[in-house]
Amino acid sequence: MRARRIVQHWLTLNGDGPLQLQLVRALRAAILRGELSPGQRLPSTRTLARELHISRTTSQHAYEQLLTEGYLEARQGSATRVASTVGPLPDASHEPALPSSRELSAYGRRLAEGPFGYPYRSFAEMDLARFELLYGLPDHRAFPLDAWRRALADAARHATPRALSYGEPEGNASLRRAIARHALSTRGVRCHPDQILVVAGVQQGLALIARLLLDSGDRVLLEEPGYLGARAVLASSGADLVPVPIDGQGMDIEAVPKRARARAKLVYVTPSHQFPTGEILSLSRRQMLLSWAAEHDAYIFEDDYDGELRYEGRPLESLHALDRQQCVIFAGTFSKTLFPSLRIGYIVLPSSLIDVARAAKWTSDWSCPNLEQVALTSFIESGDFARHLRRSRLRYASKRRVLLEELARALDGVPHSVGGSAAGLHVVLWLPKASPREIARIVARARALEVGVYPIAPYYLGEPRSGLLIGYGLLDEASLREAIRRLGRAILTR
Amino acid sequence: MRARRIVQHWLTLNGDGPLQLQLVRALRAAILRGELSPGQRLPSTRTLARELHISRTTSQHAYEQLLTEGYLEARQGSATRVASTVGPLPDASHEPALPSSRELSAYGRRLAEGPFGYPYRSFAEMDLARFELLYGLPDHRAFPLDAWRRALADAARHATPRALSYGEPEGNASLRRAIARHALSTRGVRCHPDQILVVAGVQQGLALIARLLLDSGDRVLLEEPGYLGARAVLASSGADLVPVPIDGQGMDIEAVPKRARARAKLVYVTPSHQFPTGEILSLSRRQMLLSWAAEHDAYIFEDDYDGELRYEGRPLESLHALDRQQCVIFAGTFSKTLFPSLRIGYIVLPSSLIDVARAAKWTSDWSCPNLEQVALTSFIESGDFARHLRRSRLRYASKRRVLLEELARALDGVPHSVGGSAAGLHVVLWLPKASPREIARIVARARALEVGVYPIAPYYLGEPRSGLLIGYGLLDEASLREAIRRLGRAILTR
CATH class of the missing domain: 3.40.640.10 (Type I PLP-dependent aspartate aminotransferase-like (Major domain))
Incomplete structure (x- = not known):
């Protein structure tokens, strides 16, 4: 009965990958979520196989893997159990952050107090826009x-x-x-x-x-x-x-x-x-x-x-x-x-x-x-590297031409200049008449139009100039054109 | 004449890899050794092909790669030349080490003066013994x-x-x-x-x-x-x-x-x-x-x-x-x-x-x-990892048994003890009666018998005890037996 309950309540095979791997994952997750507790007895491989409609070999192999990994224990002549050493991972939000009286070094304090410790959202966590003009990233399509x-x-x-x-x-x-x-x-x-x-x-x-x-x-x-x-x-x-x-x-x-x-x-x-x-x-x-x-x-x-x-x-x-x-x-x-x-x-x-x-x-x-x-x-x-470099230069040079063309077209009548276009993967669109507040509004409007674009202000220690960084590494040429057209709308709408 | 001289004197294809790559390597090497100098005119691709008995396409592609890499230059309507920017790499022994009056930080000075900067010969440069008992290295044969x-x-x-x-x-x-x-x-x-x-x-x-x-x-x-x-x-x-x-x-x-x-x-x-x-x-x-x-x-x-x-x-x-x-x-x-x-x-x-x-x-x-x-x-x-860990444990446990057995046999009558054998990839052979000088002699004698073994002394800040580190990661069981037999001889010969 108990065995059946375990299978029915906690073991859902998600259909992703080989059956054995699905079973291993499901058991591991049940143990780590605390649904199967340390020392708890598991169904026999035979019962498990029958309940899940899988072969006995599959359930045996899954148990063996989990025994090796230390999630399960098997004593001679006794049923397989959840290992007494494992249990749910602690939940970060419930982990008490002990007030530490242990001191950091001068370096550690500067890092902890400084505004420079971790000033960017990690790219891996970023919510990229459909038309992303983030700077400093190469074109992944170009990479062999x-x-x-x-x-x-x-x-x-x-x-x-x-x-x-x-x-x-x-x-x-x-x-x-x-x-x-x-x-x-x-x-x-x-x-x-x-x-x-x-x-x-x-x-x-x-x-x-x-x-x-x-x-x-x-x-x-x-x-x-x-x-x-x-x-x-x-x-x-x-x-x-x-x-x-x-x-x-x-x-x-x-x-x-x-x-x-x-x-x-x-x-x-x-x-x-x-x-x-x-x-x-x-x-x-x-x-x-x-x-x-x-x-x-x-x-x-x-x-x-x-x-x-x-x-x-x-x-x-x-x-x-x-x-x-x-x-x-x-x-x-x-x-x-x-x-x-x-x-x-x-x-x-x-x-x-x-x-x-x-x-x-x-x-x-x-x-x-x-x-x-x-x-x-x-x-x-x-x-391979030299070939890749040569092709990349041609590709970026062509995108850059598209970018400059579209910027000129989209910003006709707007006081602006484009800097830094002779090399690299981004340019600066200087907007001398725009206040910091207007720059923020342009960025927000661009975002609403699915365009990711970023102000230059954070890179100044002192008084910033008004401008936007426009990276052309990520997008292909057609998307780049569309991105700049939309950016133009975000700038012109006042 | 000149073209032929270049080909005859400096371009030896080494037979390793595709012809084009061989040619690229040979040209690059000749430029970097200074045998072809900056600005020097190269033979035409046709001449080169004829002299080297290779196809014209091969010589053309090789030139193209070197143009891309910047080793060669070609001006419109003129011969291909060695780029004016490249030339032989400096020879380290002739590079003047300018006496620098620029100061290191306190950290830099500690690193520069300390005996801990680079205390080991890099493994990559080490002359490994045939029976190498170096510690701290896993068995590469075990790795999947x-x-x-x-x-x-x-x-x-x-x-x-x-x-x-x-x-x-x-x-x-x-x-x-x-x-x-x-x-x-x-x-x-x-x-x-x-x-x-x-x-x-x-x-x-x-x-x-x-x-x-x-x-x-x-x-x-x-x-x-x-x-x-x-x-x-x-x-x-x-x-x-x-x-x-x-x-x-x-x-x-x-x-x-x-x-x-x-x-x-x-x-x-x-x-x-x-x-x-x-x-x-x-x-x-x-x-x-x-x-x-x-x-x-x-x-x-x-x-x-x-x-x-x-x-x-x-x-x-x-x-x-x-x-x-x-x-x-x-x-x-x-x-x-x-x-x-x-x-x-x-x-x-x-x-x-x-x-x-x-x-x-x-x-x-x-x-x-x-x-x-x-x-x-x-x-x-x-x-895969858990499986590899399980197999590694079995493999090392078996080697360890061999090692302990052979040590007992080889050192019968020698005052010694073996420490640290319950875990890991090495043991310590303590030789309480051996002076530092005797330890050094044992290490040298072992080396002469093609056995690499290392004293424990360098790991002490203060007065060291006498002992040898014996790693059993690298060797297979048969070699391990032979290594310990030979080590026994190195220890017993006084």
Whole structure:
């Protein structure tokens, strides 16, 4: 009777996947919801099979899996029972958050108090609009997922014991060689593979460098407006942040009073496509920045954001290529050119920082995952990556043309300008006449028209200018046209 | 003539892979070695094809790839040339290490000066012995690489745009649910998935927690002898390290003078299989540690090292399962149960630390790679993981029996004892009569007999005991027998 009740009340096979797996899932869920309690006796596999109209083998195999996983217990000669150690997972809302008198470190307190701890809704949780113009995301359609899957599967298929074991903190040697060649050919970065540290994206590169260079109170120059991820990591280190204004030539270090920049130890800059304005640091500004850094014993962290996606003219040489004093730390990423959740990037280190940065990487997380490094190496060496880059540039260049065309058409008569269109995956639509309130209204009206668009204001430490960020990575050309038409309506409706 | 010279002198196709790829590699190498210089004119695709006895299409495609990659340049109506921006990679030995007057942070100086920066030869560079008894490595033969490859390939095949994009810093929600269930059923860890932070291995978990809790000068208790990775991260934070002696019941906190442990903010402990002694923290010691921590507002970092590989008796409940005061941070890893270069682990956080730890993970490296998280989720949910764990336990238990048997036989008459054999992947062979010098000689003699074995001494902060670490992860049973026989000879030859 009891057995039948268990089956009738709690076990619903959801029809998804093999029967055995359905049964395992149903039993696991019943245990974890507390419907089957610790020590409770289960029906025999025979009874269960009969009640559920499944084979006895299926019910036996399901029980075996749950025994192995520790959800069930079977003592010799006795019925199978729910293990005495398991029971419902606690409910977050009922979990008492004990008032902790345990203290955080100064770093922990800055993170806990700062507005920079977790400033964005996670993309995974975001409610994307039908016409989503979110910036900073590549076009997933462009990515050769099949080629990547093959590279990954090959890496796993041919994995040696060494490849599965603890790797080198500095990264896989073949990958570092491939990156050195790639950085040289695409960005003029000339370095020995030993200068390369493979990191989990530019964010980790900057976090390691900031920690190695900055004590609380040390001065850092960073772009205004600027990238929140960089601001967060620099602020959490306790550094004194000095914003440097951006104009049409990029970061203007001379606009900062001499006294304020005198003692700076580090400059964070995105010269290829400034985030968020999209401006490109001019050659004369590059030279100015380099001689200033050399003179003041400061390091420059060159975040080569969007450096490989340039549509107009020849890409400028990277700061690294112009550096004669080993003061530039160059950071490259595969987040935009492959996909963001890959989490592989690299930094090119001056020789003085190689050993200490490797030690920092080792103590921080040992190394990056290896099979992905192997896959990336063959992806680069086979030419798949170069092909993908070339195709991506063509695709984005074409979308960008559509975007600029449609913006001009949709905003005819509205005072506006478009910035940052020479490179990257987004532009800025400057609306000089719009108040912050109007910008908020435009964003809300656009959302009502199923268009996702975002103000530039949060990227300013100080007084913001009025503008919207328009990313063209996600949408295809037809949707992009429609998105801009609707955005035009949202702007024109006053 | 010139074209022919280039072909004859510098282009050797190595016969490895498609002809086009061979040609691309050869040209790239010649450019990077400086044999073809920036601006140098290349033979026409026709000449090249003729000289190398390949098709014209092949030479054309190779040039196209190198044009895309930026190694070559072609101006309208003119010959293809080596790009003016590329040239040989610098040679590390000739790279001038500029004496840098730029200062490191206090953290950077500790890392640069400490003996803990990079204390091991990277496994990837190690010269493994034929009979390698290196500890801390699982048996790669046991790992179902095929199942893992399928899980990875499936994750890539079904990747949605969201799966490819920036993920949640705390980790993939499905994986956190799967881990919560797994930790509950195997280790009695009862937690809500929101308490779980997916990290790049226990090393990152500890690095994040240490930074959140410890300022320079703060006191930390850690095991003596103990794990170097933990010691390095704690020492680099500037903490005051207080070693706690290990005896047959594990860490003995009462052996530390009261004054020395009074102000401790954090305890690092490996209760399931202490590294390196292999002792298991007894239940009474667990209770003692927990009440001490609660009373002193200290956190306990429970590194569940080898917790899932227990061969004798029932595993003890984790500290986390016994904790009523939310002072335990539980850390689990897949490095030993899957493979080390996967770099996925997790920490279970008290509610007071959830938000700040997520912020720390975000600023440190944004999140762990996502496709691997998806693959791991399905690997756990399909039952593949539980099956693999069960088989691994049987395999290791059998190897352990062989090891203990052979040790007893090989060391008959030698004063010795074997510690730490109830769990994990290594034992300690204590040789109380052997001086440090004799231990060094034994290690050298073993190496001469093609056996890799390692002293326990480096894991002590203070005076070391005499012993050898013997890992039985790597070798199969027959090789293990032979390894121990040879080790016996190395020990008996005096």
